Amino acid sequence: MSAKPEYLEFPRGFLWGTATASHQVEGSNANNNWAVWEQEPGRILSGHKAGLACDWWGGRWREDFDRAAATGQNAHRLSIEWSRVQPAPDRWDADALDHYRQMILGLIERGLTPMVTLHHFTDPIWLSELGGWENDRTPDYFQIYVRKVAGALGDLVNLWCTVNEPNVYAVYGYLEGLFPPGVKSLRRTLGVMAGLVRGHAAAYHAIHDLQPAARVGMANHYHDVQAANPNSPLDRWTARLISSLFNDFCPRAAQDGVLRFPWGRVRLPLAQNTQDFLGLNYYTREYCAFEPLRPGSLFHRRFFRADASISPTGFCANEPEGFYAALTWARSFGLPIIITENGAEDAADQFRPHYLAQHIAQAGRAIEAGYPIEGYFHWSLLDNFEWERGWTQRFGLWELDIETQERCKRSSADLYERICRSHQVPRRWLDGGDFSPFEYATDRQV
Ligand code: NOJ
Secondary structure, eight states: OOOOOOOOOOOTTEEEEEEEEEESSSOOSSSSSHHHHHTTTTTGGGGGGOTTOOIIIIIIHHHHHHHHHHTTEEEEEEEHHHHOOBBBTTTTTTTHHHHHHHHHHHEEEEEEOOEEEEESSOOBHHHHTTTGGTTTTTTHHHHHHHHHHHHOOOOOOOOOEEEOOOOHHHHHHTTOOSSTTTTOOOHHHHHHHHHHHHHHHHHHHHHHHOOOEEEHHHEEEEEEESSSSTOOOOHHHHHHHIIIIIIIIHHHHHHHHEETTTTTTEOOGGGGTSHHHHEEEEEEEEEEEETTTOOGGGTTEEETTTOOOTTSSSBOOOHHHHHHHHHHHHHTTSSEEEEEEEEOOTTTSSSSHHHHHHHHHHHHHHHTOOOOOEEESOOOSSSSOGGGTTTOOOOOOEETTTTOOOEEOOOOHHHHHHHHHHEEEGGGGGOOSOOOOHHHHHHSOO
């Protein structure tokens, strides 16, 4: 038998990028539900606010896109802020749309393929006042906004993400109370997930009406959940329950047009076959144990593997095998796969290089096995406002000083550059942590 090649290869034309989201980077967003939430004491860690964020609305996107292009990236995923484009139900802001047009042109001029997300966690205040995604009419409102955006930008954008992580939006906002509106109800959580699927489906059709050749999907967050004790039927049962409600509910509905509530199924034919690609956001794997006394949390407790390497502020464990499991799950939809997010918070950049290298190696392994993966977007290009965790978690390839707006390149940016430019990674990265990604980033020019 011949030895396997030393490198895992990525196809030419593979999208290598980073991902960002409007509220997290733009700054001065005053008209959405997060701007209101940030004013309430105790909602955001350390009382942080998005504030000026990375000042993209002030024009600093230019220098950051320069950074992305200069370090070998060829794509970028950003999001449009609904509350800017439609500040009131009967008002459209042509300047805001033009601002986005300039940004997208800025990407294209620098050789970065744009992928545009239409809803990334934030809602206009007027929409929240109407009940947000619990209002049956919201999918229609969303569709009207999406038509407006696709009509204005469709000549420049071919890759669209309708909704980012509908499961996270719903669970954090309506089950765990961490995102606005701070509700804790399983029934309402699933109602919101269903509303977002309806919105996604309406947006999918609206974009295809205007732009038949567009490629439209969602960014699906897959949280790999394993039974803590694989020999325990109850652990296996909870792991399956959590995984099917959290991971499967939205993308399956967007595949076969069926909403699977624990209390019964609802058909939604409009949602059937409404993904042209499977967008995958993956961060970590957790283990799940049955807990009879915790009905409120669906009879389970979750934790990281005891010997896993954990990111500096505990956001994720470095579980590259979980990423392979996520890609295998993604492949089961029979669609091209785009990795719409993957990354870790690490201000000191000691954990990230291994995480990045080992995860990209798993993507290479999957490609070698024939998985139809078309792109990888690292979260994120630079440090940005991390929702309820404020500025305490730093996900950027570039560090941001929020006082001075100064950017400082982390070593992981060099590592990622080498990967993007060479379209390959050493196979030995599949074997674990015994390598030096820093040396790899600098030991030879590609
Ligand atoms: C997923 C979300 O889409 C993004 O907004 C967030 O910053 C990252 N995960 C990290 O938590």
